[in-house]
Amino acid sequence: MSDPVASPDLIVVGGGILGLSIAYHYSRLGRGRVVVLERQMLAGAATSRAAALLTQARSQPALIPLVRQTYRDIADLEQMLDDPLDLHxxxxxxxxxxxxxxxxxxxxxxxxxxxxxxxxxxxxxxxxxxxxxxxxxxxxxxxxxxDDGYIDPYRLAQAYARAARQQGAILTQNVAVQHLLLESGRVTGVRTTQGDYHAPRVVLAAGAWSAVLARQAGFGIPSTxxxxxxxxxxxxxxxxxxxxxxxxxxxxxxxxxxxxxxxxxxxxxxxxxxxxxxxxxxxxxxxxxxxxxxxxxxxxxxxxxxxxxxxxxxxxxxxxxxPSTYTPDGLFVLGATPGVAGLLLATGCCGAGIAASGGIGRAVATLAADKEPPFDLGAFRPDRFGVVDPFDPDFRRRCEQARSGKRSG
Ligand SMILES: Cc1cc2nc3c(=O)[nH]c(=O)nc-3n(C[C@H](O)[C@H](O)[C@H](O)COP(=O)(O)OP(=O)(O)OC[C@H]3O[C@@H](n4cnc5c(N)ncnc54)[C@H](O)[C@@H]3O)c2cc1C
The missing domain is CATH 3.30.9.10 (D-Amino Acid Oxidase, subunit A, domain 2)
Structure with a gap:
């Protein structure tokens, strides 16, 4: 019998708020075992630094349902954990x-x-x-x-983590993913500082570090x-x-x-x-x-x-x-990686990753479970800018401009 930790159904790289929300939603679906691999502490990177404004009004309509899902998640988590999360x-x-x-x-x-x-x-x-x-x-x-508010982002991320654990998810710390394991155009797992993990699906939710890992699979994530x-x-x-x-x-x-x-x-x-x-x-x-x-x-x-x-x-x-990972159009990078079967992306959060954590987690978990996502993710397609070199200074400048020009939320 295969080891359910080293051979889960889904591997999530990165234990920030997005990785944890994905683990919560995936384990909630009951479609299999999810393992989160985190190199440092859970929620210790961009997540713990956020101002965590949860503004619903957005100039880009695709974002609105994702933020509204976060409010629903907060209510569900409070009930499930019997712990008020102090949403202000x-x-x-x-x-x-x-x-x-x-x-x-x-x-x-x-x-x-x-x-x-x-x-x-x-x-x-x-x-x-x-x-x-x-x-x-x-x-x-x-x-x-x-109906808008703010929340302690670390506390919300830890709530996703606790709920995910209760539902059977395995969350690790101090496990660094070094390489994606690739075979004939599909991802088969990851090599880590603690050995290899194998799964038919891997989600890259490694925040600002995602682009470096995606490059190993030959894909340029359009964010910086x-x-x-x-x-x-x-x-x-x-x-x-x-x-x-x-x-x-x-x-x-x-x-x-x-x-x-x-x-x-x-x-x-x-x-x-x-x-x-x-x-x-x-x-x-x-x-x-x-x-x-x-x-x-x-x-x-x-x-x-x-x-x-x-x-x-x-x-x-x-x-x-x-670091807040920005794309040129201020929209996230969510969904399948072109040319690499089984590899999903959840990054490029443009200063809204806490606000949209619930919607992103639910959408990506549903995709990972081979089901139709509950929200239209067309606006977030990873390949919408064509072939991109995320390390190119001119491309990075386009992402910087997206932040300077942001007006809402
Ligand atoms: C100053 C500031 C203010 C912000 N204010 C807001 C706000 O008001 N509202 C809002 O919604 N958002 C805000 N944000 C944005 C928000 O913080 C991010 O969108 C969100 O935290 C992104 O979560 P994440 O899980 O993608 O990234 P992170 O929290 O950075 O998590 C990524 C994780 O991946 C891990 N990792 C990376 N590489 C590897 C590897 N090789 N192996 C294993 N693990 C790895 C990292 O250690 C890290 O823990 C703000 C951000 C900043 C910096």
């Missing part, structure tokens, strides 16, 4: 302070309402009641999504790790513990409450990326440059100050940065 359902506010952004906001509202996202317009004069720190003088339009970063202020009475997420496209910024302080993220006009081959295994050793975010803060502070006049006086308590 504070709502989100998209604000526009220019005619162009106001027009985009109207389009966002029309699109998302058609997809069943509950939203309403607010009078900008009422905003200080909801968000006391906000200077709303220049705000022309304010769109409120009452781009710097994402945010700052957290010291607690201050002007920041209520519960108030809405605020998305400020005019300032290329977003905010959310964080234990009495304010978490704010800034997108640079010119984002920076790293060659995936140069990524260290441990993100604690990753540097996007020498400035530790100070240059971005200097560049973005002026724009944000228009809405947060107190910014220059605030004490910054933490700076968090990490």
């Amino acid at each position: 359902r504070v709502g989100s506010l998209h604000l526009a302070a220019s005619a162009d952004r106001a027009r985009e906001l109207k389009e966002l509202a029309d699109l998302n309402e058609r997809h069943g996202v509950r939203m309403r317009w607010l009078d900008p004069r009422d905003l200080p009641l909801l968000v006391p720190w906000l200077n709303a003088e220049s705000v022309q339009a304010a769109l409120f999504t009452p 790790p781009v710097r994402s970063q945010y700052w957290i202020t010291a607690p201050h009475p002007r920041f209520p513990r519960q108030h809405p997420l605020v998305i400020l496209p005019d300032a290329r910024a977003y905010t959310r409450p964080e234990v009495g302080g304010l978490l704010f993220g800034l997108r640079e006009a010119r984002s920076v990326s790293v060659d995936p081959r140069d990524l260290p295994d441990d993100l604690a050793n990753l540097s996007f440059g020498d400035d530790q975010g100070w240059a971005s803060l200097g560049e973005g502070a002026g724009l944000l100050e228009r809405f947060l006049p107190a910014l220059p006086e605030l004490a910054i308590q933490s700076y968090i940065t990490g």
